[in-house]
Amino acid sequence: MTNRPLIGVTPILNFEKQRFWLRPGYLDAIRDAGGLPVMLPHTDDEAEIDRILDLCSAVLITGGPDVEPELYGEERLNDSVETQKVRDDAETALFCKAFDRGMPILGICRGMQLINVLLGGTLYQDLPTQNPSEIRHRQEEANDVATHGVTLERKSGLFRAVGSERIDVNSFHHQAIRKPAPNLAVTARADDGVIEAAELPAYPFLWLIQWHPELLWKVDANSRAIFRAFVDAARG
């Protein structure tokens, strides 16, 4: 396939086992949508990031541990908040440089939360404590089972991509956006009001998704539509 844009994807670092890893769905869904994914190192070295971004057409910031509350001016709420400084530092540096370049950016789960913080928003540190709800945002069902609905904002790229106002999603998140960053448009909410997607209308392509389309894409056309929109933006 020609014109397959190279898309940088940030991995998880298992510090105890000293291993980088990624759920294959992040990479496979990008390939299915016509992109060529590459797993990136964790680095906050500016020259390294510049060189990496010279090679890539877009960046996907993935799921993982909680975002350091200090980054939005709060103290740790309780022991449920688990952070990883090396990853916060690397993804902060990567996002800021990609954002300065106007590159297409997709943030999934933790990626969504981190980007909201870096743009000036805040998070619920522990969703069940700070925003109790009937909806289980950490489902026990399998990864590729949708367990709660979300309602989409009609004036959004996400709505245009999936073509439906109401979709079902999976849910594996401990945190969520509390105060959206300035200029960030909320594009989907769960029935309890929790923000499930957002985008930055004034920017070429910056979509934030709280659920996990990379775990659903094989069985869910909406998830494939999200990756297709992202890869199309990367293709320019």
Ligand SMILES: [Mn+2]
């Ligand atoms: Mn959810």
